[in-house]
Amino acid sequence: MSEEVPTEALLYFNSAEARTIDAFAAQIIPSEEGSPGAHEAGVVYYIDRALAGFMRDLQSLYRRGLHVLDGLSSDAFGAGFSALEPHQQRQLVEALDARAAAEPDDFAGQFFRIVREHTVQGFFGDPAYGGNRDVVGWKLVGFPGAQWGYTAEQMKPGVDARSIPILTVGDLYARIGEGRS
Amino acid sequence: MTEKFDAIIVGLGSAGGILAEQLTKAGARVLGLDKGADYSEDDFAVKQDELRYYQRGAIVSGVSVDPVTWRPDENTTARILPWSAGALGSDEPLYGMPSIGIGGGTLHWGCAAYRFREADFRMRSAIADRFGEAALPEGSTVADWPISYADLEPYYEKVEWEQGYSGRAGNIKGEFAPGTNPFEPPRNRDYPMPPVPQGPGDIPWVAATERLGMHPFRQPLALNSTEYRGRSACLNCGFCHGYPCHVGAKSTTHVTSVPAAKLTGNLDLRTHSRVLRVNRTADGKRVIGVTYVDNADVVHEVEAPIVILTAYALENVRLMLVSGIDGNGQVGANFMTHNFGWFASILPEPTNPFLGTFNASSAVDDFTSELVPDNDLGVLWGSPVISVTGDLQPIEAYHLMNPGVRKFGLEFKHWMRDNYTHMHRMYSQTTNFPYRKHYVDLDPVIKDRWGVPAIRITHEWDDHDAHSVELFGGIKRRIAAEMGAKETWMDSPRPPYHLSTHDVGVHRMGYDPQTSVTDPFGAVHGIDGLYAVGGGSFVSYGGYNPNQTIQALAYLSADRLIERFGGTAA
Numbered sequence: 001m002s003e004e005v006p007t008e009a010l011l012y013f014n015s016a017e018a019r020t021i022d023a024f025a026a027q028i029i030p031s032e033e034g035s036p037g038a039h040e041a042g043v044v045y046y047i048d049r050a051l052a053g054f055m056r057d058l059q060s061l062y063r064r065g066l067h068v069l070d071g072l073s074s075d076a077f078g079a080g081f082s083a084l085e086p087h088q089q090r091q092l093v094e095a096l097d098a099r100a101a102a103e104p105d106d107f108a109g110q111f112f113r114i115v116r117e118h119t120v121q122g123f124f125g126d127p128a129y130g131g132n133r134d135v136v137g138w139k140l141v142g143f144p145g146a147q148w149g150y151t152a153e154q155m156k157p158g159v160d161a162r163s164i165p166i167l168t169v170g171d172l173y174a175r176i177g178e179g180r181s
Numbered sequence: 182m183t184e185k186f187d188a189i190i191v192g193l194g195s196a197g198g199i200l201a202e203q204l205t206k207a208g209a210r211v212l213g214l215d216k217g218a219d220y221s222e223d224d225f226a227v228k229q230d231e232l233r234y235y236q237r238g239a240i241v242s243g244v245s246v247d248p249v250t251w252r253p254d255e256n257t258t259a260r261i262l263p264w265s266a267g268a269l270g271s272d273e274p275l276y277g278m279p280s281i282g283i284g285g286g287t288l289h290w291g292c293a294a295y296r297f298r299e300a301d302f303r304m305r306s307a308i309a310d311r312f313g314e315a316a317l318p319e320g321s322t323v324a325d326w327p328i329s330y331a332d333l334e335p336y337y338e339k340v341e342w343e344q345g346y347s348g349r350a351g352n353i354k355g356e357f358a359p360g361t362n363p364f365e366p367p368r369n370r371d372y373p374m375p376p377v378p379q380g381p382g383d384i385p386w387v388a389a390t391e392r393l394g395m396h397p398f399r400q401p402l403a404l405n406s407t408e409y410r411g412r413s414a415c416l417n418c419g420f421c422h423g424y425p426c427h428v429g430a431k432s433t434t435h436v437t438s439v440p441a442a443k444l445t446g447n448l449d450l451r452t453h454s455r456v457l458r459v460n461r462t463a464d465g466k467r468v469i470g471v472t473y474v475d476n477a478d479v480v481h482e483v484e485a486p487i488v489i490l491t492a493y494a495l496e497n498v499r500l501m502l503v504s505g506i507d508g509n510g511q512v513g514a515n516f517m518t519h520n521f522g523w524f525a526s527i528l529p530e531p532t533n534p535f536l537g538t539f540n541a542s543s544a545v546d547d548f549t550s551e552l553v554p555d556n557d558l559g560v561l562w563g564s565p566v567i568s569v570t571g572d573l574q575p576i577e578a579y580h581l582m583n584p585g586v587r588k589f590g591l592e593f594k595h596w597m598r599d600n601y602t603h604m605h606r607m608y609s610q611t612t613n614f615p616y617r618k619h620y621v622d623l624d625p626v627i628k629d630r631w632g633v634p635a636i637r638i639t640h641e642w643d644d645h646d647a648h649s650v651e652l653f654g655g656i657k658r659r660i661a662a663e664m665g666a667k668e669t670w671m672d673s674p675r676p677p678y679h680l681s682t683h684d685v686g687v688h689r690m691g692y693d694p695q696t697s698v699t700d701p702f703g704a705v706h707g708i709d710g711l712y713a714v715g716g717g718s719f720v721s722y723g724g725y726n727p728n729q730t731i732q733a734l735a736y737l738s739a740d741r742l743i744e745r746f747g748g749t750a751a
């Protein structure tokens with residue numbers, strides 16, 4: 001089992017909140033043997049940094065959502081979400097997914113959809129934003145990332161996408177920097 | 182003293198950039214006002230960032246700055262676009278207003294470059310001839326255009342050569358080349374460049390449509406396939422639709438017309454300058470100039486005998502309405518927008534959908550416009566069916582994924598792992614008829630931070646829209662089955678969006694001031710010197726992307742304006 005969060009600075013969440021979001025995101029994109037998930041990708045750090053900056057309008061929504069989530073968790077299993085067994089967490093997420101489908105205006109269901117959206121962003125967005133560490137999201141699906149371009153050979157049918165070395169926005173900045181020096 | 186110019190252009194985008202080039206080259210002193218930035222090459226040097234551009238909409242005009250509201254009908258209170266202003270923190274460029282800044286919507290567009298067909302200009306007559314007058318949708322204001330394809334053909338050609346389009350002509354003066362589009366309207370000349378490299382996912386699509394007896398052709402694109410006029414060929418980076426270009430390969434007036442206008446020395450370009458209203462003489466019959474606010478919040482009045490609104494169809498309407506110009510109630514009427522009927526497949530072979538631009542692929546015109554097949558659904562006008570093989574990043578793939586798959590847990594993770602590199606998409610752009618009940622006006626409550634009312638859309642998909650999506654969904658389903666698709670799914674025939682940057686018709690062209698706003702050259706009826714140019718002028722809306730026709734109309738307007746100045750066209 002990997003280390004518990006937080007292992008590095010937080011910009012918005014407190015430690016307990018970070019552990020809850022980390023566990024919640026791990027239910028949306030789970031980890032497997034040899035196949036990292038939202039936890040290893042650092043999704044919680046993506047969401048934390050986004051809430052401190054671009055998504056600051058959603059800060060109070062997250063506070064309320066975390067409160068509601070822990071309330072549901074305590075009602076069902078007598079403990080906060082991050083303290084539950086994985087199968088209990090899974091059960092709660094299934095219930096939230098069903099609520100989101102059945103009652104589009106239900107807050108708990110909406111909060112689940114919002115955290116899922118941000119989990120996907122943190123898993124598949126560029127690592128510069130704090131998630132997708134070691135480009136695990138791109139490795140999973142076969143996305144080569146931030147490429148300057150693709151050659152005629154790479155455009156041909158039958159090319160294995162996972163054979164193309166993955167690049168990030170940071171890699172491209174390093175390249176144009178070298179080109180100019 | 183008030184500054185005076187020969188002409189003021191409001192919005193240096195797709196049409197405004199062209200007008201700026203043509204008028205300054207003819208010797209006019211032009212003031213160009215744009216509410217966005219004039220980006221430098223450095224701004225876009227590294228733009229391969231899905232979160233920044235596609236999910237967070239870095240270069241589009243977001244609803245927090247430029248609010249737009251929508252309601253399905255007059256009995257409902259309008260809300261800020263519910264499909265793009267949710268709490269999900271996403272502001273996808275596809276279903277909002279276009280990008281802003283020099284280049285406008287052409288900064289972020291997918292480069293789809295279609296001429297309209299001959300019949301598209303006489304939609305009402307063509308439908309009446311084939312199906313009878315009674316078949317026209319009840320209450321629709323659909324009409325024939327006051328200009329024909331032949332009138333616009335030289336301007337279409339000018340767009341292709343001046344702005345740099347690539348493709349392969351099917352019909353040069355009635356001569357059909359083998360393996361091209363046999364349904365193409367006649368043209369005088371081929372494209373200046375051949376098509377861009379084809380995405381691998383398009384190859385099974387072409388084979389399947391051919392086996393089904395259709396006639397696939399490579400889509401024309403406003404994108405360099407070779408170096409053209411000092412601009413690079415496309416590098417197939419796959420961050421194109423919704424993104425700016427990092428090498429200047431995409432045709433945008435930001436790198437074509439506006440730099441040319443600057444070189445004349447006749448363009449005074451002011452960015453971050455937001456026009457608040459159009460000013461007229463006391464009797465309202467002649468334009469004087471405009472009032473704008475700069476980014477230090479200083480308000481300026483500037484004068485010119487010619488004011489050209491090229492700020493996007495909806496913004497043109499907003500500016501006219503806040504200036505008290507309603508054109509006998511015609512300003513804002515006849516709103517039309519496209520319904521895309523998105524259809525996705527998982528193919529047996531890899532499509533590698535991150536390769537190349539959105540439309541580095543093929544289409545068929547077998548069912549477009551007047552070629553719509555006989556059908557029991559009452560569909561009167563057809564659309565191309567378009568293959569999309571590139572430009573798909575993983576977050577967007579998640580948004581488009583099969584709605585039948587659970588979106589959490591290992592089922593979700595494994596679906597993305599196994600299917601992302603095999604995704605293929607198709608779309609059509611079915612005809613949205615104009616109606617009196619579909620219009621844009623000023624929202625009575627919501628205002629922007631400068632106190633200007635938001636634009637309000639009143640629009641709902643009608644039966645013809647939904648039936649068109651179903652009819653073309655059937656065609657897409659046949660193609661997908663022929664490709665051996667393992668999974669397929671399709672968007673709702675009545676999708677949530679009603680705004681997509683393909684929004685037109687709201688300052689219709691015509692000769693009768695009771696039923697139109699401008700003449701075919703963009704001159705607003707009854708107000709000397711005021712012009713409105715762009716998709717707002719469209720009279721009807723077939724299945725092709727609007728931009729090449731917008732640019733052709735800009736060149737047409739420019740010729741008329743240059744005559745007025747007594748200059749010579751470039």
